Amino acid sequence: xxxxxxxxxxxxxxxxxxxxxxxxxxxxxxxxxxxxxxxxxxxxxxxxxxxxxxxxxxxxxxxxxxxxxxxxxxxxxxxxxxxxxxxxxxxxxxxxxxxxxxxxxxxxxxxxxxxxxxxxxxxxxxxxxxxxxxxxxxxxxxxxxxxxxxxxxxxxxxxxxxxxxxxxxxxxxxxxxxxxxxxxxxxxxxxxxxxxxxxxxxxxxxxxxxxxxxxxxxxxxxxxxxxxxxxxxxxxxxxxxxxxxxxxxxxxxxxxxxxxxxxxxxxxxxxxxxxxxxxxxxxxxxxxxxxxxxxxxxxxxxxxxxxxxxxxxxxxxxxxxxxxxxxxxxxxxxxxxxxxxxxxxxxxxxxxxxxxxxxxxxxxxxxxxxxxxxxxxxxxxxxxxxxxxxxxxxxxxxxxxxxxxxxxxxxxxxxxxxxx
Amino acid sequence: xxxxxxxxxxxxxxxxxxxxxxxxxxxxxxxxxxxxxxxxxxxxxxxxxxxxxxxxxxxxxxxxxxxxxxxxxxxxxxxxxxxxxxxxxxxxxxxxxxxxxxxxxxxxxxxxxxxxxxxxxxxxxxxxxxxxxxxxxxxxxxxxxxxxxxxxxxxxxxxxxxxxxxxxxxxxxxxxxxxxxxxxxxxxxxxxxxxxxxxxxxxxxxxxxxxxxxxxxxxxxxxxxxxxxxxxxxxxxxxxxxxxxxxxxxxxxxxxxxxxxxxxxxxxxxxxxxxxxxxxxxxxxxxxxxxxxxxxxxxxxx
Numbered sequence: 001x002x003x004x005x006x007x008x009x010x011x012x013x014x015x016x017x018x019x020x021x022x023x024x025x026x027x028x029x030x031x032x033x034x035x036x037x038x039x040x041x042x043x044x045x046x047x048x049x050x051x052x053x054x055x056x057x058x059x060x061x062x063x064x065x066x067x068x069x070x071x072x073x074x075x076x077x078x079x080x081x082x083x084x085x086x087x088x089x090x091x092x093x094x095x096x097x098x099x100x101x102x103x104x105x106x107x108x109x110x111x112x113x114x115x116x117x118x119x120x121x122x123x124x125x126x127x128x129x130x131x132x133x134x135x136x137x138x139x140x141x142x143x144x145x146x147x148x149x150x151x152x153x154x155x156x157x158x159x160x161x162x163x164x165x166x167x168x169x170x171x172x173x174x175x176x177x178x179x180x181x182x183x184x185x186x187x188x189x190x191x192x193x194x195x196x197x198x199x200x201x202x203x204x205x206x207x208x209x210x211x212x213x214x215x216x217x218x219x220x221x222x223x224x225x226x227x228x229x230x231x232x233x234x235x236x237x238x239x240x241x242x243x244x245x246x247x248x249x250x251x252x253x254x255x256x257x258x259x260x261x262x263x264x265x266x267x268x269x270x271x272x273x274x275x276x277x278x279x280x281x282x283x284x285x286x287x288x289x290x291x292x293x294x295x296x297x298x299x300x301x302x303x304x305x306x307x308x309x310x311x312x313x314x315x316x317x318x319x320x321x322x323x324x325x326x327x328x329x330x331x332x333x334x335x336x337x338x339x340x341x342x343x344x345x346x347x348x349x350x351x352x353x354x355x356x357x358x359x360x361x362x363x364x365x366x367x368x369x370x371x372x373x374x375x376x377x378x379x380x381x382x383x384x385x386x387x388x389x390x391x392x393x394x395x396x397x398x399x400x401x402x403x404x405x406x407x408x409x410x411x412x413x414x415x416x417x418x419x420x
Numbered sequence: 421x422x423x424x425x426x427x428x429x430x431x432x433x434x435x436x437x438x439x440x441x442x443x444x445x446x447x448x449x450x451x452x453x454x455x456x457x458x459x460x461x462x463x464x465x466x467x468x469x470x471x472x473x474x475x476x477x478x479x480x481x482x483x484x485x486x487x488x489x490x491x492x493x494x495x496x497x498x499x500x501x502x503x504x505x506x507x508x509x510x511x512x513x514x515x516x517x518x519x520x521x522x523x524x525x526x527x528x529x530x531x532x533x534x535x536x537x538x539x540x541x542x543x544x545x546x547x548x549x550x551x552x553x554x555x556x557x558x559x560x561x562x563x564x565x566x567x568x569x570x571x572x573x574x575x576x577x578x579x580x581x582x583x584x585x586x587x588x589x590x591x592x593x594x595x596x597x598x599x600x601x602x603x604x605x606x607x608x609x610x611x612x613x614x615x616x617x618x619x620x621x622x623x624x625x626x627x628x629x630x631x632x633x634x635x636x637x638x639x640x641x642x643x644x645x646x647x648x649x650x651x652x653x654x655x656x657x658x659x660x661x662x663x664x665x666x667x668x669x670x671x672x673x674x675x676x677x678x679x680x681x682x683x684x685x686x687x688x689x690x691x692x693x694x695x696x697x698x699x700x701x702x703x704x705x706x707x708x709x710x711x712x713x714x715x716x717x718x719x720x721x722x
Contacts, residue, residue: 086423086428125486149498385719386720412713
């Protein structure tokens with residue numbers, strides 16, 4: 001099949017984009033399991049969509065392609081382009097523009113044969129070899145557009161008539177779209193709206209801006225739709241352990257997002273295991289919304305309670321068993337003039353409490369599902385850690401070993417003997 | 421749903437081309453530019469090919485069209501639901517948005533989506549004075565007008581600054597807006613939340629105006645791929661321009677370019693990875709880690 005920059009299925013390119021953007025050190029030969037032709041086609045597509053953001057480096061192992069974007073300097077997420085590259089047939093685009101020209105005003109309501117007649121005589125006849133559409137093709141297109149909400153149909157007497165959906169009156173939307181297309185869930189939808197607005201001068205830039213989630217928009221959107229209708233979904237979940245996708249049935253309860261690494265997680269209930277746990281959304285695909293789940297509200301309430309003890313997304317909890325929490329405490333030393341460190345404790349803690357022990361020491365205390373999730377935060381206080389007290393001793397010892405390893409790594413004298 | 425030709429760059433491009441034709445502007449150059457502005461790098465070839473072959477019976481090969489109206493499409497249900505959701509967000513009041521026609525629309529998300537690790541001292545979007553100051557800054561930015569603002573400095577004392585807003589920067593991690601400014605004396609980035617009063621400045625800016633010029637620096641790290649450190653590191657630093665190469669089976673060299681003003685933050689972020697990430701250069705950055713470790717030695721952690 002001839003190469004085209006447009007694609008029918010997003011899943012294949014989604015995997016490549018993640019590899020190119022998140023990692024970007026693999027050479028062509030490293031993409032085992034995929035044909036070289038497929039690799040070349042996908043790489044070429046990304047070059048076309050992303051332009052200057054596609055880079056390469058030559059190493060002894062070969063040429064490695066990668067996507068490099070300083071998201072602080074971009075007004076708009078360039079990865080959205082991939083979601084604007086859906087393929088279509090010649091008939092699709094012809095019918096689309098002719099149909100909305102016939103139904104150019106929402107007061108116009110026509111039957112299918114009337115639309116057919118107008119398209120044939122007023123549009124296709126202008127071409128040397130006019131396309132031929134039968135009624136079933138147009139009916140199918142109209143049905144599709146009714147489902148998308150851009151065409152409405154109603155019965156007048158015995159006849160079904162079609163008209164364009166009434167428009168939404170919007171004003172002063174440009175700045176809000178610039179902003180929310182970058183920060184809101186499924187921001188690409190804002191980008192679609194932005195495309196309709198035309199260009200204008202831009203005010204916003206973004207710091208700590210993770211753009212990778214753009215490529216998971218389709219999955220996220222389906223999960224949000226399912227949650228709004230309180231329904232269960234069936235979904236493919238790629239297991240990191242065996243690298244094979246497995247089909248799972250999950251009642252989606254909430255999407256949790258990190259603004260410190262850009263990961264998005266679904267927290268959901270698995271009826272087969274009677275447990276609530278989290279799933280990485282970038283590992284999910286092929287979401288199908290199924291029937292409403294009768295206990296959705298109770299499960300959501302259960303999750304609200306659980307979130308009082310979730311530092312991040314770790315929460316694996318079998319509802320048949322009692323909840324097991326781990327205790328975490330650490331004490332830091334704060335010197336005079338370092339009030340900003342105390343403020344950091346308060347502003348960065350997500351759950352738990354901070355206690356002032358004396359003039360220069362503060363304690364953080366929490367009971368959590370997964371104490372390992374606090375490790376990166378605690379390590380960021382290295383230079384002032386005075387005391388650790390975890391109910392999970394293995395983890396506490398690992399943290400102490402980590403500090404010790406850092407002494408050795410950076411050649412800090414005395415670290416082996418004097419501390420920890 | 422999201423991945424649909426209805427939102428595609430090609431459909432948008434064709435709509436713009438028809439608009440140019442109906443306005444009588446469709447020269448070869450205009451057609452070429454319209455495609456380049458609205459579609460992808462390689463699209464010129466494929467779109468022109470389709471037009472010349474009259475495969476899409478919307479535009480003839482000599483750039484005419486049977487369409488009588490500039491193409492428009494109503495908002496899809498997905499777009500309406502997304503709009504309805506953002507109208508429920510507290511930050512929407514920063515923008516003077518008016519939308520009618522969504523009364524019967526279900527939002528796409530409400531409490532179904534939460535950020536779990538942003539800082540708790542974000543800007544106060546409920547404060548009408550904050551909203552008024554934000555809108556004034558936005559107005560001044562678009563109209564290139566100078567502002568005089570009163571702020572509280574680190575010592576809690578009021579200070580006055582005169583500046584012209586250049587950009588407004590938002591950090592989801594801090595949940596704060598900052599205004600990137602140019603000014604008669606210096607260029608700075610100011611927290612909008614720390615501005616207590618703000619008005620248009622009537623005086624003249626007769627001295628040369630400094631503009632904000634971020635200084636990009638690089639830090640080079642060695643990442644040991646244990647405990648999934650490679651993926652965690654790459655995701656954590658994903659928003660920077662970066663380059664990674666494999667050194668051996670489980671070690672990777674990572675270069676990250678960042679704004680020099682953010683070095684303290686970068687030190688903390690690197691520290692959070694513990695011994696799985698080592699700073700190789702620059703020496704000054706490495707020294708900051710060493711200093712912190714030396715200080716840790718004196719903490720008596722047992």
